[in-house]
Amino acid sequence: MQVSFGEFTADFDQRRLFAHDREIRLTPKGFELLKLLIENRPKALKKDDLFAGLWPDTFVTENTLATLVADLRSALEDDPRAPRFIRTVYAYGYAFACEVVERRPADAVGELPSAWSLIHDHREIPLRPGENIIGRAGLGIVVFDSSTISRHHARITIAGDQAIVEDLGSKNGTWAGSSPVNEPVAVKDGHELRFGSVVVTVRFGGHLVSTETVARPGR
Secondary structure (H helix, E strand, C coil): CEEEECCEEEECCCCEEEECCEEECCCHHHHHHHHHHHHCCCCCEEHHHHHHHHCCCCCCCHHHHHHHHHHHHHHHCCCCCCCCCEEEECCCEEEECCCCEECCHHHHCCCCCCCEEEEECCEEEECCCEEEEEECCCCCCEECCCCCCCCEEEEEEEECCEEEEEECCCCCCEEECCEECCCCEEECCCCEEEECCEEEEEEECCCCCCCEECCCCCC
């Protein structure tokens, strides 16, 4: 099973963690801690439950657990004073605090990219046939790390040589050139789109060849 949270995707079967197009290395215990917290969300797990799940039949101190939690937070770039992912329940244990999206079995099937892509900061982001959701986080989402991007900001629908963009009720709006996108709008090669403050260029047919390919989460 694969799950996504924030900019991360965890593959429980392969025991791998990804952030956008890079893999995050966790120790076996660190990955197991992440798995336990996610599987039991939003329930807070007692320290005793974590000891039993992580170190069965082995005595370890609370400092060992605290160190493991600190290492996992460091890997996730999670600030314990303002946690995004791991919440401390004082005098009790820990809980997973972020929304998690589980990957459906159908999502695991490989997808061939279309002839369409978005260019952002000299990087090429391939679009797949059908719906492509622009957002801030989530599995299968075309992710842009910007506070001006809504969770589900816009949709680009690809059908052969046609591409349609529409806003999904985003807070900061979607623009095609200088015009706000208030209804579905057809876009063509070379058109500029803006999602919040994020500006991209639409490409059709692989016109840009010297770009860095950005993998979708979980790919």
